[in-house]
Structure formats: structure tokens, C-alpha cells
Amino acid sequence: MCNKLGGVHVPDGFLDPATSVATGALAAGTVALALRKAREELDDRTAPLAGLTAAFVFAGQMMNFPLPGLPVSGHLIGAVLTAVLVGPWTAVLCMTVVLLVQAALFADGGITALGTNVTLMALLAVVVGYGVFRGLAALLPRTRTGVLAATGIAAFLSVPVAALSFVGLFAIGGSVDLPLGTVAAAMTGVHLLIGLGEAAITVAVVGAVLAVRPDLVHGAARLRTATPLAGRPTGAATVLR
Amino acid sequence: MTRRGRTLWLAGLVAALLVAGFLSWYASGSPDGLEHAAEEAGFAHTAEDSVTAGSPLADYLVDGEENRLSAGAAGVIGVVVTLALAGGLTLVLRRRGSSADRS
Numbered sequence: 001m002c003n004k005l006g007g008v009h010v011p012d013g014f015l016d017p018a019t020s021v022a023t024g025a026l027a028a029g030t031v032a033l034a035l036r037k038a039r040e041e042l043d044d045r046t047a048p049l050a051g052l053t054a055a056f057v058f059a060g061q062m063m064n065f066p067l068p069g070l071p072v073s074g075h076l077i078g079a080v081l082t083a084v085l086v087g088p089w090t091a092v093l094c095m096t097v098v099l100l101v102q103a104a105l106f107a108d109g110g111i112t113a114l115g116t117n118v119t120l121m122a123l124l125a126v127v128v129g130y131g132v133f134r135g136l137a138a139l140l141p142r143t144r145t146g147v148l149a150a151t152g153i154a155a156f157l158s159v160p161v162a163a164l165s166f167v168g169l170f171a172i173g174g175s176v177d178l179p180l181g182t183v184a185a186a187m188t189g190v191h192l193l194i195g196l197g198e199a200a201i202t203v204a205v206v207g208a209v210l211a212v213r214p215d216l217v218h219g220a221a222r223l224r225t226a227t228p229l230a231g232r233p234t235g236a237a238t239v240l241r
Numbered sequence: 242m243t244r245r246g247r248t249l250w251l252a253g254l255v256a257a258l259l260v261a262g263f264l265s266w267y268a269s270g271s272p273d274g275l276e277h278a279a280e281e282a283g284f285a286h287t288a289e290d291s292v293t294a295g296s297p298l299a300d301y302l303v304d305g306e307e308n309r310l311s312a313g314a315a316g317v318i319g320v321v322v323t324l325a326l327a328g329g330l331t332l333v334l335r336r337r338g339s340s341a342d343r344s
Contacts, residue, residue, distance in 0.1 A: 010275065013289035035334065042335035048242060051328020052253045058323040059261035062301060062316055066269040072277040073269035090331060097327040101319060107291045107299035163274065175287035186278035194274050212249050 009102065009109025010116045010166065017112070019173025024115025027096075030123045034092035041087030041218065049216055050086040054094035057082060058101065060201060067193045074194030077162060079125035080133060080155040081202040084147075084219035085209060088130040095122035116169065120162045129158035133219060144210055147220050148203050155202035159195035163187045254324070261316030265301070266309050 015023075042050060057078035064073035078098070082091035099117050102108040109117045133154035140146035167184045174183070210217055217223075242250065272280065279285035297304055298318065303311040 011288040012291055013287045014279070014284065038331070039334050039336060042331050044335060044337065045242075045246070047331040047335040048246075048250055048328065049253075050331040051324050052250055052257070054327030055320045055324035056253055056257045056260075058319050059257040059265070059316065062261050062265040062268060062319075064268040064271070064273060066271060070277075071271050073271040073273050075268075075273065093330060093334075094327050097330065098323055101323050101326065103291065104293055105296055105298045105322065106301050106315070106319065107293045107296055108301070110289070110291045111293060163278075166275070170284075174284065176284040178282055178284060183278070183282045183284075186281040187274070190274040190277055209249065213245060216246070216249070 009099070010113040010120070012110030012112045014175055015113065015116055015169055016173040016175065019169055020112050020116060022115075022173075023119040023169065024112075027115040027118035027123065030092060031096055031118070034089045034096075037089035038087070038093055041090045046086055046090075046216065046218070050090050050094055053078075053082050053085050054097050056205070057094065058098045061098065061102070065197050067190065070190065070193075072190050074159075074190070074197050076198055076201050077121050077125055077158060078202075079121055079162075080129035080151065080158050080198075081205055083126050083130040084133055084151050084154075084202075084206050085217055087218040088126055090218075091126045091130070092122050095126060116166075119169075120165050124165050125158040125162045128161045129154045130219075132157055137219065137222065142222050144207075144214070144220075144223065147210065147217075147223060148207055151206050151219065152199040152203040156195040156199040159198045160188060160191050163191035254320075257320050257324075258317055261320045262313040263316075265316050266312050 057076065060076035060078055060081075062075070064075045066073050079091060079095055082094050086094065096118050099109060099114065099122060103111055103114050103117070133150050136150035136153055137147060140150055164184065164187065167180065167187050170178075170183050171180045206217065206219075210220060214220055214223055271277075276285065279288070293299065298315050299305065301312060301315045301319070303314050
């Protein structure tokens with residue numbers, strides 16, 4: 001038993017100052033835009049869920065799970081979980097709050113690396129993850145299973161997306177001059193495995209909320225206009241709104 | 242919030258507090274994906290201590306005490322602070338009175 005939580009987050013020192021300033025500017029611009037756009041996603045019904053989701057993601061990120069057969073652990077990012085539950089712009093804000101609290105209070109993730117961590121986990125993981133989710137949800141049947149399948153695949157992909165984005169940043173402004181392939185090879189394998197954990201947790205949580213309050217799930221809005229779900233004769237999904 | 246909404250919200254909060262305040266003690270202590278990759282690729286040594294490394298809550302412990310109570314308290318504080326900040330922000334940003342099922 002050990003509680004030595006290093007945190008997956010990028011520490012200070014991995015990237016040079018110029019790259020950190022650039023990701024900081026990108027992060028600040030994204031948050032400024034999200035502060036405007038999130039208003040469209042938030043109302044009296046959804047705002048309380050958004051705050052709770054951020055708190056849940058904070059907790060989930062503490063729960064490092066072991067990878068089978070490897071001396072490595074992984075933990076939830078929560079970007080797709082948050083985006084599917086409360087909307088992508090609100091997810092940018094929730095994820096940023098989580099990363100800010102971790103860096104400021106818990107020394108998890110560097111302060112000069114905060115912009116990098118926001119760019120990776122609150123911007124790219126959300127935007128790419130939610131984009132994949134929407135694309136798949138449009139192709140898959142408009143059922144709970146369809147929504148959950150799209151959620152799981154998007155959550156899985158969001159982890160290698162964040163990991164490979166870090167590899168890209170390291171190629172531009174890494175602390176050590178290493179061949180891109182070396183860093184990419186070290187990052188990819190473990191993060192594909194961590195992605196499976198991300199998908200499992202995300203599907204479990206989104207599935208639980210869909211079961212009780214499908215009307216609260218931002219990414220399941222299309223279910224509400226669909227015919228009542230099979231096996232749910234009360235038509236809960238259609239009447240709640 | 243409707244009764245069902247309130248139940249869901251409270252269940253979520255209890256789950257978050259339970260994970261952060263209790264279960265996290267049993268989390269894996271192995272290096273995480275990035276730490277492992279940094280060691281493997283050879284840049285782990287370039288990590289610097291955060292300026293907040295001296296924070297009383299650094300490393301998810303209260304005053305660095307490695308025990309259940311300290312770790313649990315740190316987790317609970319984190320959940321409460323995150324909830325207050327993210328919840329406060331989203332409540333301020335929300336479109337008021339736009340919901341049909343307030344109660």
C-alpha cells in the first residue's frame with residue numbers, strides 16, 4: 001500500500017520556457033472562449049452537475065490503477081466523461097479547475113507547466129475526444145448502447161491523443177534532445193493500456209447517469225427526440241424534458 | 242433541482258468523497274504513464290520541483306504525513322475545493338430561470 005501519487009501531469013522542467021509560454025497563451029485563450037461559450041450549455045438544471053463532475057474527476061484522478069504485468073500505473077483524465085455529461089465548453093472549464101487545484105494545492109503538475117497540462121487535458125483531450133464522440137454518435141444507433149459505445153471509444157482515444165500531443169510538444173521544446181521515435185515509443189504503449197481504463201471508468205459513470213437521468217446527459221440529447229427506449233416503457237428519456 | 246436530481250447529485254458527491262477520502266489510499270504507487278515513459282526515454286531527471294512543493298497539501302498528504310488520515314483529509318479537501326470553484330463558476334455562468342423543472 002502506498003500513497004505516493006506523483007501525478008501524470010507534466011512537471012516543471014520537461015518543456016523549455018518558450019514552449020511553456022506558448023501553451024500557456026493557448027490555454028488562456030481557450031479558457032477565455034470557454035467562459036463565453038459555456039453559458040449556452042449551462043442552466044439551472046445542468047450547472048450543479050457540472051460542479052459535481054469536476055469534483056468527481058478530481059477524485060478519479062487520485063485513483064491510480066495498476067497496468068497488468070507492468071510496473072506502471074494510470075489514472076482517469078476525465079475529459080470525455082465531463083464533455084459527454086455537461087458539454088465540451090463546460091468541460092474545458094471543469095478540467096481547468098481540476099488542474100489548477102492540483103497544481104496550486106497539491107503540487108501535482110508544475111505551475112509553469114499548467115498551460116501545457118490545460119492544453120493537453122482540458123483542450124486537446126476534450127476537443128478531440130468530444131469530436132470523436134459526436135462523429136461516432138451520428139453513425140451509431142440512437143440508443144443508450146450507441147451513446148455508450150461512442151463514449152467508450154472517444155474516452156479510449158483521448159488518452160493516446162493527450163500522450164502523443166505531449167510527444168509533439170517535447171519534439172518542439174523538450175528539455176533533452178531525443179529522437180521523436182524514442183519518446184513516442186515510450187509514451188504510446190502504456191497510454192493505450194491506460195486508455196482502456198479511461199474507457200471503462202467513463203462508460204460506467206456515463207452509463208450510471210444515463211440510467212437515472214438521461215435528460216441531464218449533454219451528449220445524449222439526441223436520445224430525447226428518439227422513440228422511447230426499448231425496455232423502458234415509461235419513456236423516461238422522452239418525457240423528462 | 243428535482244428529487245431525483247438531488248439524489249443523483251448527492252450520490253455523486255458521496256462517491257467522489259469516498260474515492261478521494263478513502264479508496265485513494267489503495268491506489269497504485271507505481272510510476273504513472275508519463276513518469277514511466279520519461280524514465281524509459283531518458284528525460285525523467287529534467288523534472289523540477291514545483292514552486293508549490295512546499296504546500297501543506299503537497300503529494301496529496303497533509304503536512305507530508307504518510308498515513309490514512311492525512312491522505313484522506315487531503316483528498317476530501319481537494320474534492321471540496323474543486324466543487325466550490327467549479328460549482329461556483331458554473332452557477333455564475335448559467336442562464337438563469339431557463340429550466341423547466343426547477344423545484
